[in-house]
Amino acid sequence: MNQWTTADDHKRVLMRRRIDFMLRLLFLLCTSIGIVALAVLIVSIVVDGFRYIRPELFLNYPSRRAAQAGMKSAIVGSIYMLLMMAPISFVFGVGAAIYLEEYAKKNRATRFIQLNISTLAGVPSIVYGILGLTIFVRFFALERSLISGTLTMTLLVLPVIIVSAQEAIKAVPKIRRDASFALGADKWQTVSRAVLPSAMPGILTGVILAMSRAIGETAPLVMIGALTYISFLPSSLKDSFSVMPIQIFNWISRPQEEFHSLAAAGIMVLLALLLLMNFSAILLRNKFQKHI
Amino acid sequence: MEALIEINELNLYYGEVRALRNVTLGIPERSITAFIGPSGCGKSTLLRTLNRMNDMIPGTRIDGSIKIAGTDIYSNQVDVETLRKRVGMVFQQPNPFPKSIYDNVAYGPRLHGIRDRKKLDEIVEASLRSAVLWNEVQHHLKRSAFGLSGGQQQRLCIARALAVEPDILLMDEATSALDPISTLKIEELTQELKDRYTIVMVTHNMQQAARVSQRTAFFLNGELIECAETQKLFANPSNPRTEDYISGRFG
């Protein structure tokens, strides 16, 4: 020992370090629980569902016999919904974000809208289902149709898109706007030609992430009444439809083991699609970070 | 001259960047030594090696040695927690904890194992008196430290550092965020503390170095250019680069 550390001091420090070390391990352990859970989840799904990843899954309509059951109508329904939902929610979401960031005066009304949006983002998705059921299915008499489902899901994802688009617009440096104004551009020209192009990768990232959330949503569409026994592809907006999560839910709800395996296979397809969407969002985000 | 802190051939690297180059320097006991130099010259980095705060930054590597009272502080004989108890530090921005004035000062002693309420009361009072803050706060020790003015907060941080009974006090541009009157108070305080503590201060303000320190070290690009009695360094620098700097030709 030396004059820096009396034996007592040293003992106490060692004790404190031991506590620090043990808790560090504990925290690491807790962190890895999430990772382990994800791994177990994926492994159990793949083990269970792998044998049902076969052409029939993509080519057949639902069936009462697991051996013949597929999710063609659900896959197509999800894709139709995605293709309709993306442009609508993009226009409304980005429009609202532009309004709030570029046009709105900082007054009580604006603060109210802002508060309202962040509140909507926290409303349970099933409540949107109730809304869609009452407004679109009944009030506008759109029935339990593709368009009802799409509009309901659009309302669900709008708050998320608005908030992320606002962040992207906020990140555009003010000097870009000034430069545009100084060249004689009016407000809209500045917004559409100087601000939006810079913000676009960020906006698209937000939209894709919101879409991937919508593609996995089940509860609101159960409310709308997306059916599961759909043995045709929707050919008009007012046709009834199914989507992947609904089909998976239906298979899970059956007592027979084979249908659970089928559900696992369906989940693999759904997760693959989500992974693809998330991956493209990450690519966009990286591009975005390089540009600013 | 008997040096309390002996820095010998010290090099410090942040990854590939060499932030300190062969610094050799002795710092005498119970006096004030000032580090001056343009920003990025390594003066703060050097200060932070003295209580091993640089350990916290990933990718930092060090060679050479720093001995305090004859013990190499980077050897495994030294517990960094104990080292930091003996070598206190005051930062550029006042950084009181979001706690009461009392709890701020008592934080250090509690860490190092003092639980006795009476003992803590004594330490808190003594430290606040040493930092010349006692008269201003003695009746509201339970109030949040955030209610104090910037200058008071900085003196509280000094009291907090003194509460663990250090031998050495490091001050990293401790007045640069303060107004002139608060700065003056802290400077006066250092004059009272220098008889009991070894103070090493980094300052960007040459007048301050000239006013308060006994010795001054001038750094440039990670190198120690010159270290001398403060009066001599400012009146009659031996290195032309020191002269350029203190006469305001760069920096």
Add this chain to the structure above:
Amino acid sequence: MIRFRNERTSLTNKAMPVILFLCAATSILTTVGIVYTLLSETIRFFTIVPLSDFLTQSRWNPLMAPKSFGIWPLISGTLLITFIACIVALPIGLAAAIYLSEYAPRAVRKIIKPILEVLAGVPTIVYGYFALTFMTPLLRSMIPNLPIFNALSAGIVVGIMIIPMVSSLSEDAMLAVPRSLRDGAYALGATRFEAVLKIVLPAGLSGVISAFVLAFSRAIGETMIVTVAAGATPKLTLNPLDSIQTMTAYIVQVSLGDTPHGSVEYGTIFAVGMTLFVITLILNIAAKRLSLRFREEY
């Protein structure tokens, strides 16, 4: 003569704010829509079923005779699931947040963060499958006589689902605590854990609590996991081994059946939906308040 006017662009320029405002107004319309539909149908429901029955009876059995409309079994079911989920998610999520913000080397952080993001992006129906086909059999192998549909399995999996949310929001709260406070603690000789416990956590507390409240609210609104794994038997119980029903699962159950529009049974989903909406709204506003207060401090 110099002209300072360009008719064509100024028309677009004038029209755009109005169009964009209408986009923003959809959010208000959505809220109005939610409140209106829930409120009008709920009021109609209460003209048939007295509010006092709803709030005081202890049985929920609206679909079969003898009918009774006491909301408490659904609320107790929901709270049971939520508490189990929070017991799982709050400590684990907070510990993960501490590890990521205070201990983890940058390289480790870079790997773990995206994995947690993936975990957060997994659809709830997938978690439902996980609860029913993995967690329940696992629990049943340890606890004899555990029914297939039980609150424990669903609650644990809801907990796993909200771990990423707890950890990322708490981590944000702790990262917002200024670096200088940590330096102050380290400079006095604190270990990392001592700095976390005494300085970082207390300083970030309102942000962390806000994260907890949001997670709680999220667990209350979670639907598919509980629909799949917790059962469909409304029961006034706090026993995690029981089969129960949550508010959300009840709404799904009714909408899956052939309940005629306008009937009392149909009205129940609005009354239950309203209860759910009000509870989560209060929690979300509380969380917002807390995080605003936290941001004011720094």
